[in-house]
Amino acid sequence: MLKSWKVRFGLGVLVFFVLLAIIGPLLPLDPRANDFSAISQPPSAKHLFGTTQFGQDVLAQTVAGARGSMLVGILAALIGTLIAVLVGVPAGYFGRAVDNGLNFLTNLFLVMPVLPLILIVAGYVQGTGPWVIALIIGLFGWSGGARTLRAQALSLSSRDFVLAMRMVGEPHRRLIFFEVLPHLTGWISAMFLHGMIGGVMAEAGLAFLGITDSGSISWGTMIQAAQQQSAVLRGFWWWFVPPGLCIALIGTAATMVNFGVDEVSNPKLRMARRSVVVRTRKVVEA
């Protein structure tokens, strides 16, 4: 899997941002300090990414934003993935009545307009903190994953080795945890990454709408602050480009890693990799 440049690029970027989020507070950068001698200044030696309207260092804010955004993204992904596993796997594994109930729930959440729903719920609880925002995003964002897991668990549970162990009398709990789940690791990790981008993007969207925890800095709140000060119109590109670019980078990285995961679980996709195609063509031409 690591052979693919996409996966290596993706993992590299993800690791970079996770590290940034972790060590961010240790760096000598204060995202809230005001430097009144440098207001809305473009990048310079003193402020590598320039400053905001409030004389705050954009680099420091971007680093702090990594922490805020990734925290919401990862929490939301954890919650979403957990629910997806809890709903999808039993539905596929047990079938029948369990499946009917859980599948209805999944389908219901699939067709409900999630963004308005998140917006309404988040609107009531706003001003409460990043945890709540993450919880809401995760709570409404699991249905797609549950559907995939259900399909996979369904096909696994009818495989010979599972059927055989069931007949031997292995308890369901053991079967699910030790036989079915390990086969789904690829799917689950892809789902987690997907959920994480979803969480980061959703947080940014909510922040743009003003639904956010004003006490924390995220890339979303950075863009919102820039927007409130007409940064785009006034040409302060150094203020709104970094947070947007960071979100795009993380999103790209996660999708790239997912490509790799897909290729592992689906050999046909691996055949379509450029390196393979080029090599094959060389062999044919030789």
Add this chain to the structure above:
Amino acid sequence: MRSRRQVLLVLGAVVLAGCSGPAVKPAGGGGAEASITYAKTDGGTTFVRNYNVMGPATDKAPNAELVYEPLMRVDYANGGVVKPWLAQSWAFSDQGKLLTIKLRTDATWSDGKKFTADDAVYSLRLPIDKPDFSIAGVTYKSVAKVDDSTVKVTFPEPSYATLNQFANILLPMVPKHIWSTQNLNTWTNPDPVGTGPFTVKEFKPQQITLAARSDYWGGKLPMTTFKIVPTAGDALKAQLLKGELDWASASWANGEKEYVAKDPDKHLYQLYSNGGAMSVLFNTAKAPFDDVHVRRALALTVDRTAVVTTLQRPGTEAGPTGLSEQLFSDWLDPAYKGKVQKVDADAAKAELAKGGWTVDNGALVKDGKRYTPSILFNADWGWGSYADILINSWKQTLGLTVKSAGQPSAGYYDKQNLGQFDVAAASTGGASVYGVYRFLSSQYLTPIGKSATLNQGRWNDPESDKLIAAMQRTEDVEELKALGKQLQKIVVDKVPFSPIYNNFYFIDINSTRWTGWPTPEKFESIPFAGMGPDTIMTLLKLQRRGN
């Protein structure tokens, strides 16, 4: 590959169609039609045809005050004195408990009928008869007709100071012969008939066109139509720069450079004091802010200059009284004129020491009790970055850690009203000295946890009460000035709140088509659409450029 090319072709065609669409038309139009376009910036993307102006709706059709007029107006050019509008004159009697209002006799409704005392009585009684229509917060008890052009209003207590409730655009005059026949709980009044200079000509969700009346009592307007369009933020700025709009009311940080400098002759960006200030409001019912020394220490270390620098409104730091000099120069105690508190760390520390306070590890400590206050602000105003400036300043000068506690509008007002805050960034102000300070009266006092509507800081001071009550009981200007100065001293010395920067009405004008606008240096009316009579006065004096 073919499919991709097709897609590109389609995209190209669509983009071309976009470019060849109707060219941007300048507002105002040409020829016989003389129109002025006003941009409404806080009403969303569309308008709703609702001219039920007395109803409890918070969003009504914009600029209804050009159709329905109040009895009086507040003269901001003159210290916030109440002046006549549909009322010709008035007089208090019975120690300020009875008000006799003489009405204009030349005003007519746009359907041709005369405006009479019956209409005024009906309009003034509406808030009393229908409590859910009591949006203006009237304080009178009863209204009666004296003759065709005179009404009398009775109050439960002396009310010289609350005369300006009749200047409230939420208490307009409406025609009895139309309103009394309608069910006001379902009626949206789509075609309003008022005494004002305009009628509704066309109502589209994205543009309202008002037509000027030829028989307006106040005179003939120079324009035939008044257009209102919804816009916001960056779009507004761009439209003003392009000259698509004539007029808007929105703040424009660095507007001098980004707007005025591009065409100083035609681009006007004006600031008119609204009499108030953005202030740090202390919750005086709660430790440690029940101690004047703590309040003084924090007030001494607010970096007002830094805040106005980042606001890009240099020179608008507020004085210590909370009364703006532009509006209240005659009323201000000379000792406080031109005075702005600079950051004074030593004095602040001395204050803390005097009160027996120490700062330990970011917390305020006294008698073994530790306090780490937080600052409440409205996140919808984008105030977080300004709160950061205050927090940084308190940290640097006093070593005190104040937490940032932003809330969206709804939560912000909830917390403030319930007293669930330590310090809050809040607007203070009003049309008169009494208007600015009346919230300090303990008659508005409620305990923490119970909603307060005015006295959110829970200020409870017998001396303030005495002065405010005295102001309510007199209309003698000299006496009012003397009382006002005593109140200023209380505010400065006891610091129930500490002003940061002055608040303004922000006006953006592109005078390409219309000239004759007031300026902050010389004005009779503030060109702030939404101020009712002031808007009408402004419109009456405009001239078409080149004519």
Add this chain to the structure above:
Amino acid sequence: MVRWAFLARRLGFYLAAAAAAIVLNFLLPRLMPGDPSSAIVEELERVSGQQVPAETLMSIRAIFGNPHANLLQQFGDYVRQLAHGDLGVSVVNFPVPVADLVSQAMPWTLLLVGATTVTAFAIGTLLGVVAGWKAGSRFDAILTPFTTFLSSVPYFWVALLALWVFGFVLGWTPLSGGYDADLPQGFTFAYVLSVLHHGILPAATIVFSAFGGWLLGMRNMTVTTVREDYVLLAQAKGLSPGRVMLRYAARNAMLPSFTGFAMALGHVVGGALLTEIVFSYPGIGYLMYEALQKRDYPMMQGVFLLITLTVLLANLIADLMYVLLDPRIRARG
């Protein structure tokens, strides 16, 4: 018969989902703190700076319902109202009915979102088929990662930049609104043109952000399908590559995308709200955003219910199409 059984089952599901949506819609504002009457009272107190007397609260409750009444009875009233097409009265726009406000905004969103979702789906799917068909080609190797990047850029960020470049710097498109308000409304050429002119940039930004997802999904499905036996057989029979690509591979690879398409409608109707805010477009998303900001509960509920029902309807239609498209269901039916 399979076909009918499938449709009946789906119809049953949608009815159940609609019922669930109505219950959810009823419960949400009641589970959350605050009620419309107190919201109005607070707003009035804030505007007037006076304590609102108790009679006022009572008479406002008479209009908007008493939050302390029996929950079942409230639900009964709610369903009865809905049955009459009554969505209640907006709080901030009192006394304008919510239904009026919604019906004024709905066409704009449906037009914008409908057109762009179909366009994004068409562009993404077409490019995806080509990329998947020629998987590993230079076209694929460049387009796929590039698209990945595009679809990861936050939507509103793109929209803001687009508005700045095309609306402000170049001046090609209007800066706000959905039509030229100076023109008489109606199906005149000039008016329709002004609607297109105002809609082009919002539409383009939605397509720009949305097509990438379709492309990636479709590419992977095509890659998988291309190696299926029936495609290989079609090629072996000597059918033209274009015909095989579109009639055999693409058609089958599209099925999962198609279900996704129906679901995307749901996300986009709500998601259009960012578009509507950036471009000041007169749609339903903005209406909901405003309702939320001003705590206009009846309006919030009304808009959410309508969005949900629209999405359910779109899904039902998509299911009908699915039956027509999927040869497996057709063959057995």
